[in-house]
Amino acid sequence: xxAVSQTPKYLVTQMGNDKSIKCEQNLGHDTMYWYKQDSKKxxxxxxxxxxKELIINETVPNRFSPKSPDKAHLNLHINSLxxxxxxxYFCASxxxxxxTEAFFGQGTRLTVV
Amino acid sequence: AQSVTQPDIHITVSEGASLExxxxxxxxxxxxxxxxxxxxxxxxxxxxxxxxxxxxxxxxKGFEAEFKRSQSSFNLRKPSVHWSDAAEYFCAVGAGNxxxxxxxxxxxxxxxx
Numbered sequence: 001x002x003a004v005s006q007t008p009k010y011l012v013t014q015m016g017n018d019k020s021i022k023c024e025q026n027l028g029h030d031t032m033y034w035y036k037q038d039s040k041k042x043x044x045x046x047x048x049x050x051x052k053e054l055i056i057n058e059t060v061p062n063r064f065s066p067k068s069p070d071k072a073h074l075n076l077h078i079n080s081l082x083x084x085x086x087x088x089y090f091c092a093s094x095x096x097x098x099x100t101e102a103f104f105g106q107g108t109r110l111t112v113v
Numbered sequence: 114a115q116s117v118t119q120p121d122i123h124i125t126v127s128e129g130a131s132l133e134x135x136x137x138x139x140x141x142x143x144x145x146x147x148x149x150x151x152x153x154x155x156x157x158x159x160x161x162x163x164x165x166x167x168x169x170x171x172x173x174k175g176f177e178a179e180f181k182r183s184q185s186s187f188n189l190r191k192p193s194v195h196w197s198d199a200a201e202y203f204c205a206v207g208a209g210n211x212x213x214x215x216x217x218x219x220x221x222x223x224x225x226x
Contacts, residue, residue, distance in 0.1 A: 004156075040218075041151075041201055041218070041219045041221075042216075042218055042219075043203065043216045043219075045213060045214070048213065056213055090156060092157075099145060099164040099165075101147055101159045101162050102159075102214060103159075104156040104157040104158070105156050106155060106156045107155075107156050
């Protein structure tokens with residue numbers, strides 16, 4: 001039973017399209033994240049939600065919009081996709097408290113052509 | 114500003130040899146420290162973590178790490194590397210009340226047979 005699951009695993013799309021990536025966690029965690037990993041493996045946090053409330057919003061183009069319908073789900077919608085958006089996007093979740101680790105999904109490899 | 118440095122971008126070891134991956138951090142308060150591993154095409158998996166107490170922590174897959182406050186380091190070690198350990202290794206520090214993880218750039222480990 002996958003703890004943090006993302007769909008789709010692979011996504012190939014054309015420039016200018018709009019796409020969504022979905023994430024669900026069954027760990028009962030309060031906090032969820034979206035990360036972007038570029039081709040050099042650099043991990044950059046994009047957003048963090050705690051109990052459906054946005055708490056971290058890094059410098060990300062406003063074409064990226066996260067949505068958390070409930071604390072078990074955090075989706076990422078991307079408008080007007082650009083070539084530079086090609087990356088692996090990871091969802092993660094974390095329990096409450098300061099001494100807890102993040103659990104990651106398997107990633108969504110987005111390729112914009 | 115908080116930061117994490119992994120000085121070695123790429124390391125190659127022979128199977129059966131010992132391994133040490135370096136991690137240095139910059140953080141004003143008591144850090145929460147993590148090591149994650151990312152196998153090819155996979156998400157990130159927690160190897161071990163340090164929050165407090167014993168500065169030598171044991172993790173999964175035979176890994177251990179030692180927190181040295183005087184050196185601001187949290188190096189990862191394994192006495193005998195297996196071919197299946199070939200992966201990308203990330204060090205991270207948990208910072209601030211929002212528990213945002215600050216990531217190193219990763220060390221890519223290759224294992225020669």
